[in-house]
Amino acid sequence: xxxxxxxxxxxxxxxxxxxxxxxxxxxxxxxxxxxxxxxxxxxxxxxxxxxxxxxxxxxxxxxxxx
Ligand SMILES: [Zn+2]
Numbered sequence: 049x050x051x052x053x054x055x056x057x058x059x060x061x062x063x064x065x066x067x068x069x070x071x072x073x074x075x076x077x078x079x080x081x082x083x084x085x086x087x088x089x090x091x092x093x094x095x096x097x098x099x100x101x102x103x104x105x106x107x108x109x110x111x112x113x114x
Contacts, residue, residue: 062083063074075084 063085067085067087073086076082077084
């Protein structure tokens with residue numbers, strides 16, 4: 049694809065276009081040069097973690113009172 053000014057040059061030829069347009073920032077592995085990004089899989093893990101951590105925090109709050 050054609051590179052634009054706000055697109056990381058290193059990622060332009062290694063990442064699908066929809067990812068380039070929606071998923072900055074990108075990270076490059078120093079060992080193998082693979083490009084990684086904060087994709088939907090990580091976002092859903094993030095959301096799950098927030099729920100779990102919220103439940104743990106709520107549990108500790110209630111158990112302090114016991
Ligand atoms: Zn690697």
